[in-house]
Amino acid sequence: MHLFGALCLFVTLSTACGLRCYTCTATQPRSCIDTKSCPVIFNRCYSLKFDGYDMVTKGCQTSIACGGAMACCEGDLCNSATLTRPSVVLLLVSSAAIALLNSHSEEGVLIHSAGIQSLCFSQFMMRLYGALILFMILSTACGLKCYTCVSRDPLSCLRKTSCPEPLDRCFSVNVTGYMTKGCRKETNCVKPISCCEEDFCNSAIMLNGPRVALLLVSSAITALFL
Template sequence: MDLQISVFLLFILFTAGHSLRCYECMSVTGSCAGQTVQTCPSGFSQCESLTGVTKVGDITSKVQAKGCVPVCLSGSINFGLVRTSASCCSTDLCNLQNAPDPSNVPNGKKCYTCDGRSCSYTLSCSGDEDHCITATTTSGGQTTMVKGCVTKSICDATTSVRNVESISCCEGNLCNGAQSVSQSFLFLCCSLLSYFLLH
């Protein structure tokens, strides 16, 4: 009996002090070559790897991010100009590999997207993006709206994005409706992208 108690106490001693470790990096050059190891703070139970691609005209830029997160959602989100994919895991140093580039292979689903003046453009969804998304925020009396394609797992958990008033998702082609807007389109895209990069 004493041996069992001793083994149990040793197990508690060694496991209680163990914190998850994840690779960490933030690169706007598209490469995490200089990634470091981060010991996750209390409450951060998953490692995340994220890849974001922004395309404006002929200019394409890629962002890679890795680190500890309290909640991680694998999947992708596509606003037309900005596409992001994330992969998650929960064991030490499991996020060595970069998240895959967001797919650009159409899957047959279509959603409305915005260009800064109008949300009446059609976007072909890619990869595992199986829902349409609409997000809005108001700043200085001006409403900003983005629309696009999203993976269901991300859509299910986007109820508390900082600086974003409402997020809604739906199934079915073009279910997120077309409408004209007057806003700073890239501001909201960047807010949503930073949420997925930093949370």
């Protein structure tokens, strides 16, 4: 029942995030890093390459409209220039991890059946480990999100994007009066570029504390397992 409940929670959260695709118009494939969450009717990501040019258009599409020169795929951010791991992999990993922990818990029942206190503690620790593993997997499922723009007014930078791998930092830099924000690798964070590692931490207003969404997820998982 605990495994079933954890899987239901994971599927619900994955669905809430929705299908995400790279989106751009007439740009070089590897420079297409903007992402968006697709509306409900769109269930595919697509890429359309221009013949004779190193240019592509990417975005969301319906399965019935896919065909011809339009290449479609189903996983989150699957229309990138490089292959990305679909969210299904996270579901399989989480299921396998929790199933493995449950099997160890059952073995503990046989080994420590003579000691009730030891058995209860073992079950408690196994459930706690399972919750922590699931929490870590869920925390990476939707990826880092950053503000992205080029503007003279930092307060007008409201555009948001989900960072593709391996970009793991949000950055801000002021160049000749223009504030530039977006995603960046930690190794490329050098002065005068200012980097941070929380969701939307490169906003004009400082965001305090850890990610609220992840705190809610961890609370739900803890209540489910303990």
